[in-house]
Amino acid sequence: xxxxxxxxQGAFIEHEKTLRALGVEPVEVRLxxxxxxxxxxxxxxxxxxxxxxxxxxxxxxxxxxxxAQTKPVWGTCAGMIVLAKDIGRDQPxxxxxxxxxxxxxxxxxxxxxxxxxxxxxxxADPFHAVxxxxxxxxxxxxxxxxxxxxxxxxxxxxxxxHWLATAFHPELTPDDRFHRYFLGExxxxxxxx
Numbered sequence: 001x002x003x004x005x006x007x008x009q010g011a012f013i014e015h016e017k018t019l020r021a022l023g024v025e026p027v028e029v030r031l032x033x034x035x036x037x038x039x040x041x042x043x044x045x046x047x048x049x050x051x052x053x054x055x056x057x058x059x060x061x062x063x064x065x066x067x068a069q070t071k072p073v074w075g076t077c078a079g080m081i082v083l084a085k086d087i088g089r090d091q092p093x094x095x096x097x098x099x100x101x102x103x104x105x106x107x108x109x110x111x112x113x114x115x116x117x118x119x120x121x122x123x124a125d126p127f128h129a130v131x132x133x134x135x136x137x138x139x140x141x142x143x144x145x146x147x148x149x150x151x152x153x154x155x156x157x158x159x160x161x162h163w164l165a166t167a168f169h170p171e172l173t174p175d176d177r178f179h180r181y182f183l184g185e186x187x188x189x190x191x192x193x
Contacts, residue, residue, distance in 0.1 A: 001189050004029040004038040006064075008054040010046020010078060016170035018179050022191060032063035040187040041067060043094075045077030045131065045132065045169050048103065052092030061092055068096045072162040072187035079137050080165035097160045100139030105154075105167075109133055116169075117148045119157065121185070122177040129156070129168035136167060162186060 003019055005012045008026035014106040016026040019042075029035060042063075042155070043051070055061040067073070067081075075083040083094050084101040104115070112133060116126035127148070137155035140146060148157035148166075164186050170178035183189045 001183075002027055002038050003183070003189075004035065004041040006041065006051070006079075007062075007073030008046075008058070008074045009050045010044040011076075011169060011171055012042075012046075014169075015042050015044050015076075015179075018171050018176055022179060022183065023178060024183065024189075029183075030060075031058060032060055036156040037065055038067070038071065039189055040072040040074070040183070042182070043073065043075040043082050044171070045079060048078040048081035048087075049091050050105045051078055056092050061094075065094050065096070068094050068163065072164070072182070074166075074182045074186065075166045076166050076171065077132065077134055077169055080137075080167055083163060083165050084137075086139070087135075097139040097163050097165055098144055099137050099156065099158055099160075099165070101135045102138050103135050104133050105136035105138075106134050107133060115150065117150070117156065119148045119177075120182060121147055127170075127175060127177060128173055129166075129170070130172045131156075131168045132166045137165075159186065 004027045005015045019026040083097045085095045086100040119127045144160045
């Protein structure tokens, strides 16, 4: 089982630590050839415009789009923006999940927050979510399953087939249930734990 973490910019090291704790050896992806034998990919939080620009610079955007057509991909925070079909502005995106996203919906860094979310797919216990300059899903279309909402109804986690997107940073908490969900339920990979 080989899971890549897009390592152009952002919180990729934290995802790698969580994967290692689950017995998965992560592969840092910076070039197209590093996608060739991966089973799944995580696009981390960071700055979506920077991730997009670097993906273009390293001729990685089209290979990422091709990978996402057949392989599981999870985007966290900025990764959610990169996976979305519509973000209301022009920037390099994979554009695979049929959602509309408001970038930086909650304001500046100082407006970052943490909250407990009900995520039925992860069990009865709430998931403690960390939001840092986070996006918000403002529209979902056919085939998109809403996994989590804020108390006011704002959509912060979705799944569409083999794609997963979260507006928050599960890699910044000790709770590995979203990583387990991605690897097991979305990607269909065997977990030893």
